[in-house]
Amino acid sequence: MIDTPALPVKLTARQQQILELIQNAISRTGAPPTRAEIAAELGFKSANAAEEHLQALARKGAIELVSGTSRGIRLKQQRTTVTDRAQQLMLAIPGLSQLALPLVGRVAAGSPILAQEHVDQTYHVEGSLFQHRPDYLLKVRGMSMRDAGIMDGDLLAVQSTREARNGQIVVARLGEEVTVKRFQRTAHGIELHAENPDYPTIMVAPDEPFEIEGLAVGLIRNTMLM
Template sequence: MTRPLTPRQQNVYDFIVKTMNELGYPPTRAEISRALGFRSPNAAEEHLRALERKGAIRVIRGTSRGIRLPAQESEPASGTDAQPEASSPHGLPIIGEVAAGSPILAAEHIDRYCPLPPEYFTPRADYLLRVRGLSMKDIGIMEGDLLAVHRTERIRNGQVVVARLEDEVTVKRFQRDGYRVTLEAENEEFKPIRLDLRHDNLTIEGIGVGVIRGGNGQALS
């Protein structure tokens, strides 16, 4: 960051950082507007452009969550989240149906590759999972979309996760209180899944970091 921020710009920047730390992906313009009391998303857009001019963020045009933090992008991967490259020279693998009990990135699960670099998403994506059903439709994750997934076991309450329950892989919002875990749908027609980790098996395959609408390449990261 080469130039100082105004107090309002600092508020916007802090909200972006807070959202990315808590949920794993950046806020939309509408979410920034609601959180900071702007009259419209256009006001949020003006602040984002100012932050970009000052080098605080990088904005990817044409995406609702296309906000990147240059400081995070320049940090090398470390700790337990450091993963081998999941992408091939062809791009990110697209995972379709997942066979019971087998690794999610097994070759037989890969339908094809999407020509996007892992670094297009923040944190970087390891694979794209084709969404089945409408349990997350209220946050814009629809049937047939591709969910960009970052492989990690470091998750926080409120994040959208890819979870393996016995022989099923599902996308839900994660909440944990001690041994009790609730996987919440974003659709009132679906009941939450409640688990007790003392006797229920749960594996977190990663967190959602973006969506490609309808699997057609229109990324909403």
């Protein structure tokens, strides 16, 4: 579970419960829950009740709410995301870093994701920023995962693996293309869900070429590195 930040104002029992639910969702799937998911998990009659508690948590400094997205919840001092200037400095000072992560830019069709020709540069990143150790950073292209807080140009921290659980955000290879989507295995095959209603769900039939390249374990907003 992601560490709880030190808060200036004491939380109520219900607020603490919601904060822990958010932390666990991010740790498990790489993204915060929606208001509807919070309401369903805690037995609220509507998503509006969840919204009221989230607003209270935001006022107390436990979270930050991002307008315009269904999953627009960010933990203050969240360890999987670079959120303040002190953490940005860790990226720039090799003496404070523990991980040297290659940044993968555009991936050529059909070749390994970590092929040397795909690596744009290497970032030295403080390892404690991540709950799970990443193996590389992938530059996000497009806005298909916008509502999960993953924007065009962001650097997605990825842990290499061939396995994923339903609901996790994965880096997947479909034939000669690499994409970032939310993974769902069904009785009929694999579904890759976007977090943006403008993008369709990708249906992968059992006989189609498909491979999981890794799991999303953190995010670095690229503008913070400038």
